Amino acid sequence: LAKTTQPISMDSYEGQEVNITCSHNNIATNDYITWYQQFPSQGPRFIIQGYKTKVTNEVASLFIPADRKSSTLSLPRVSLSDTAVYYCLVGVNTDKLIFGTGTRLQVFP
């Protein structure tokens, strides 16, 4: 079971870039890394997924070093609407069902 460790909370200001790092020291060869975003009173929403190096979509970028023991979710130029909890998941099959407590991002004006 790939255990993940994330900061409990982070603060930022509008317009700044936010980087949230997740540690997953015992990641397995077949494991993908997936990030979800959850707003209050809503279910989590898929943001991005990667296996190695860098992945970018319209919402975020995901940086994964060569050893894959960590990953960094990068949110460019955050706005107030990016205030949410961000979860890092690592694994395949039922391993990926462990969400943990996530990182609570608060964006200030």
Added chain:
Amino acid sequence: GAGVSQSPSNKVTEKGKDVELRCDPISGHTALYWYRQSLGQGLEFLIYFQGNSAPDKSGLPSDRFSAERTGGSVSTLTIQRTQQEDSAVYLCASSFYLETDTQYFGPGTRLTVL
């Protein structure tokens, strides 16, 4: 359907009563998951279905919890003899296959046990 739907959105019940929570997954999704989220906490995995079968029931908190899925679609989570500690938001998600990491979540059912 457009997304995962759950009903009811809110349920208030008295301690000791049974409740049924329903989840309608996205059409064509073979995998379905149930989670529980207490106030301010992360998601707690309860059970998943691949088709109509649930190979892993170890996440269910007690034998008062049960779930079924029929026709590879709708799922119901039943909590018997509810307790106050069962109060939480119950989230359902679905995905095309279990091996696919992208889960699509419903809005949840907020259960309050008085």
